[in-house]
Amino acid sequence: MAQSPQQDLFGAEAQAELFDSDAAPPAYRPDPDEVRARLHRILTEARAAERLPWDPDKLLVYRTIFPQMAGWLPKEEAAQLKLEFDAEMVRLKAA
Numbered sequence: 888m889a890q891s892p893q894q895d896l897f898g899a900e901a902q903a904e905l906f907d908s909d910a911a912p913p914a915y916r917p918d919p920d921e922v923r924a925r926l927h928r929i930l931t932e933a934r935a936a937e938r939l940p941w942d943p944d945k946l947l948v949y950r951t952i953f954p955q956m957a958g959w960l961p962k963e964e965a966a967q968l969k970l971e972f973d974a975e976m977v978r979l980k981a982a
Contacts, residue, residue: 922959926968929953933975938982
C-alpha cells in the first residue's frame, strides 16, 4: 500500500514525546509557612468571635480544609492546631 502524502493526524509516533509514560508529574508541596499562616488566621478569627463568625457554607469549608491543610505540617504541630480549632468550634457552637 502506497503511503498517502497527507499527514496522519492521529499517528501515535507524531506526539509520543508529549505522553512520556516514564515521567511522573511533579508533586505539589505547599509552602508550610503559608499553610501555617492561613491556619493561624482562621484560628485568630474564631478566637476573637463571641459566636460563629462564618455563614454555614464558609463554616463547612473551614471544617473541611482545616484538618487537610494541617496535614501539610509536622505531625505534632498539626495535631495541636486541629485540637485548638476543634475547641474553638465547640466553644462557638455553645455560644
